[in-house]
Amino acid sequence: MKIKMVHADNMEELFAQVSEVDKAQDIDDELIDTSFDFIKVSDSKMIYCEALVYRTGDDDEEL
Secondary structure, eight states: OEEEEEEESSHHHHHHHHHHHHHTSOTTOEEEEEEEEEEEEETTEEEEEEEEEEEOTTOOOOO
């Protein structure tokens, strides 16, 4: 199992980065879960985060 963390300053950038990360994974890696959150840095600044959880081709571990 492997986890990839992605973060960005806005939702559009986050979705673009998530798409790039997902495309870069091995063909045998299966996306099994995602988790989205945001961090409020200040009244005017947020950081958006998403975790992508993959089951690797040789991994039989369950969540």
